[in-house]
Amino acid sequence: MSQQAPDIDGATENLTLVQAVRDGLQSEMRDDEDVLVMGEDVGKNGGVFRATDGLYEEFGEDRVIDTPLAEAGIVGTAIGMAAYGLKPVPEIQFLGFIYPAFDQIVSHAARLRTRSRGRFTAQMVIRAPYGGGIRAPEHHSESTEAMFAHQPGLKVQIPSTPYDAKGMLIAAIRDPDPVVFLEPKLIYRAFREEVPDESYEVPLGEAAVRREGSDISVFTWGAMTRPTMEAAEELAEEDGIDAEVVDLRSMSPLDKDTIVESFKKTGRAAVVHEAPKSGGLGGEIATIIQEEALMYQEAPVERITGFDTPFPLYALEDYYLPEPARIKKGIRDAVSF
Amino acid sequence: MVSDTNPHFEDVDAETVDELLEQMVRIRRFEEGVLDEFSEGSVPGFVHLCHGHEASHAGMGVAMQPDDWLAVGGSRLHGQYIVKGVPFDEIMAELFGKATGPNGGKGGSMHLADVDRHLYGHAATIGSGQNPAAGLALAQQMRETGNVVLSTIGDGGTSRGSFHTALVFAAAWNLPVVYIIENNGFAISYSTQQQVGIDSLADYGKPLNIPSYSIDGSDPVAVYETISEAITRAREGGGPTLVESRVTRLRGHFEGDKQAYRTEEEARESNAERDPVTNFQERVIEAGHITAEAYDALVDEIDDEVGAAIQFAKDSPDPAPSTAYEDVLRLPLYGQGEGDA
Ligand SMILES: Cc1ncc(C[n+]2csc(CCOP(=O)(O)OP(=O)(O)O)c2C)c(N)n1
Ligand SMILES: [Mg+2]
Numbered sequence: 001m002s003q004q005a006p007d008i009d010g011a012t013e014n015l016t017l018v019q020a021v022r023d024g025l026q027s028e029m030r031d032d033e034d035v036l037v038m039g040e041d042v043g044k045n046g047g048v049f050r051a052t053d054g055l056y057e058e059f060g061e062d063r064v065i066d067t068p069l070a071e072a073g074i075v076g077t078a079i080g081m082a083a084y085g086l087k088p089v090p091e092i093q094f095l096g097f098i099y100p101a102f103d104q105i106v107s108h109a110a111r112l113r114t115r116s117r118g119r120f121t122a123q124m125v126i127r128a129p130y131g132g133g134i135r136a137p138e139h140h141s142e143s144t145e146a147m148f149a150h151q152p153g154l155k156v157q158i159p160s161t162p163y164d165a166k167g168m169l170i171a172a173i174r175d176p177d178p179v180v181f182l183e184p185k186l187i188y189r190a191f192r193e194e195v196p197d198e199s200y201e202v203p204l205g206e207a208a209v210r211r212e213g214s215d216i217s218v219f220t221w222g223a224m225t226r227p228t229m230e231a232a233e234e235l236a237e238e239d240g241i242d243a244e245v246v247d248l249r250s251m252s253p254l255d256k257d258t259i260v261e262s263f264k265k266t267g268r269a270a271v272v273h274e275a276p277k278s279g280g281l282g283g284e285i286a287t288i289i290q291e292e293a294l295m296y297q298e299a300p301v302e303r304i305t306g307f308d309t310p311f312p313l314y315a316l317e318d319y320y321l322p323e324p325a326r327i328k329k330g331i332r333d334a335v336s337f
Numbered sequence: 338m339v340s341d342t343n344p345h346f347e348d349v350d351a352e353t354v355d356e357l358l359e360q361m362v363r364i365r366r367f368e369e370g371v372l373d374e375f376s377e378g379s380v381p382g383f384v385h386l387c388h389g390h391e392a393s394h395a396g397m398g399v400a401m402q403p404d405d406w407l408a409v410g411g412s413r414l415h416g417q418y419i420v421k422g423v424p425f426d427e428i429m430a431e432l433f434g435k436a437t438g439p440n441g442g443k444g445g446s447m448h449l450a451d452v453d454r455h456l457y458g459h460a461a462t463i464g465s466g467q468n469p470a471a472g473l474a475l476a477q478q479m480r481e482t483g484n485v486v487l488s489t490i491g492d493g494g495t496s497r498g499s500f501h502t503a504l505v506f507a508a509a510w511n512l513p514v515v516y517i518i519e520n521n522g523f524a525i526s527y528s529t530q531q532q533v534g535i536d537s538l539a540d541y542g543k544p545l546n547i548p549s550y551s552i553d554g555s556d557p558v559a560v561y562e563t564i565s566e567a568i569t570r571a572r573e574g575g576g577p578t579l580v581e582s583r584v585t586r587l588r589g590h591f592e593g594d595k596q597a598y599r600t601e602e603e604a605r606e607s608n609a610e611r612d613p614v615t616n617f618q619e620r621v622i623e624a625g626h627i628t629a630e631a632y633d634a635l636v637d638e639i640d641d642e643v644g645a646a647i648q649f650a651k652d653s654p655d656p657a658p659s660t661a662y663e664d665v666l667r668l669p670l671y672g673q674g675e676g677d678a
Contacts, residue, residue, distance in 0.1 A: 045526035
């Protein structure tokens with residue numbers, strides 16, 4: 001279980017999350033010439049969210065590749081390159097546009113290791129901005145991490161801080177297996193953090209306890225980490241409820257040890273995610289708790305989530321996304337059960 | 338069969354010229370209104386304006402019958418909604434995310450659907466709508482409705498396999514569908530030259546023996562004539578047509594696009610040469626079809642309608658939280674009570 005504030009010696013820069021992503025890409029591309037990025041508008045344009053800003057100028061068109069608009073082509077081609085030993089980092093412009101590539105991801109990337117009896121792996125990182133809060137409906141806002149976590153053979157990672165974004169991305173690029181790397185675009189530029197200039201890894205598969213507490217464990221990830229922290233602080237003040245907030249960071253594999261350890265301490269849990277409730281990862285987390293710590297359980301697991309609807313536009317978005325008031329209500333319900 | 342038709346103005350009757358002009362001006366003035374409101378912060382999300390595509394939209398709109406279906410594609414959509422006959426008020430309200438929009442304010446700019454007007458809704462996954470268009474066309478054929486389906490797509494979207502699959506189905510079953518590629522030279526920053534090594538995107542129809550045309554999409558008469566012919570062919574059982582309508586994207590991909598990928602000079606040049614609205618305006622006035630005064634009056638009249646639509650959108654209510662579950666198929670898995678909304 002890693003702790004909240006990283007110890008940093010050496011030079012740092014105060015970066016936003018999207019700048020840290022860019023920094024991670026640049027760092028790995030400098031260190032390893034097999035690493036390359038590809039996708040729609042990633043080159044000359046620097047990416048629609050500027051996650052690849054300046055990379056085209058530094059590394060040229062052979063390593064920062066503008067592709068035609070075709071996600072199946074982008075990911076499928078990257079898989080073949082990876083099979084040959086390159087380390088592509090394809091970008092999908094918005095997670096909602098990944099569906100055409102799903103066949104390639106599931107049928108090829110996730111199964112290459114098994115199918116080749118371990119001779120080949122698809123060493124690649126599929127990056128995609130995801131999640132709501134930017135006033136655009138449907139594809140531009142949805143959170144489908146559960147669809148990928150459901151596929152054996154894929155790792156699914158979601159950073160929620162600039163420090164983690166760089167370190168997890170570097171670890172993902174170095175990981176021999178395909179990683180789906182989802183970036184919470186709502187907080188791409190929401191805040192800055194000191195990020196080391198040097199290269200470093202934040203290990204994949206490990207949750208981070210963002211706030212220690214004794215009354216309830218609240219599991220969350222991505223852009224929901226901030227409103228959850230806010231809710232926890234307010235509850236401490238208003239109700240004297242001491243919530244532990246766990247940023248899962250890894251949707252696959254889930255950090256079972258941290259989940260269970262935290263739950264055994266508190267006996268109560270809530271999960272906060274922006275994806276729809278039905279079939280969301282909240283259900284998986286609740287089941288882990290049941291399987292591993294039933295006798296510690298003092299209340300049903302509360303799920304505070306988006307609705308079972310397509311992601312709505314604008315006026316309804318503020319209701320759709322869990323915010324501190326709704327999160328506090330869910331936590332209170334679990335604590336007072 | 339790729340041809341560069343440049344039909345003469347005189348080829349179409351005066352009434353058609355009026356309609357084409359009016360539709361083009363309607364699109365441009367509407368988009369100017371959207372631009373103002375977007376700058377003011379009234380329009381949420383992204384806005385992709387149609388500047389440069391007006392003639393293409395007007396030409397296909399005037400060529401269509403009201404019962405023909407339109408399955409829109411590409412990013413330049415407002416003009417397509419307009420020529421399909423959706424009133425300004427309703428489109429504007431949807432753009433503002435208001436309850437009075439055709440999607441109840443839950444769809445916005447990119448997803449407007451109006452089934453009564455035979456406007457099939459758009460998914461923002463570029464290049465996916467052509468397959469449902471083939472299905473709509475097959476249904477028209479099976480039920481002998483006599484209706485034709487038009488389906489648009491941008492140059493960028495044509496890279497996707499789904500688009501090519503749609504052509505395969507349309508050709509295999511001789512479907513009454515007209516595919517229109519609005520080639521504006523760019524998919525955001527990626528230019529058509531980078532994308533393909535063929536001369537014209539209409540060539541994509543060649544291997545399937547689909548009659549294919551590449552036309553100047555900033556000439557409304559050329560668009561009208563080519564699409565009319567294609568619609569007639571489809572209605573008479575002659576099967577699909579593929580049209581590349583060459584246009585210019587006069588603004589950024591979306592409002593706020595810094596366009597780091599093209600120089601200001603490049604953008605300015607294309608504006609001056611290929612602005613379909615000013616070009617057609619000059620042409621009709623020069624030909625004596627309409628006086629400059631009458632043209633100004635037309636613009637004023639349309640501006641009033643745009644102003645009224647903006648007011649209507651502003652005065653309209655937001656969708657109520659309880660509507661979150663309206664029209665949503667809720668499978669009895671866990672679901673969530675309306676009380677949660
Ligand atoms: C499947 C998919 N991938 C990516 C996007 C993001 N995107 C939106 S518009 C666009 C470019 C579209 O270009 P084109 O088809 O030529 O239409 P235009 O914008 O020029 O009208 C891209 C890449 C998308 N909407 N759908
Ligand atoms: Mg285009």
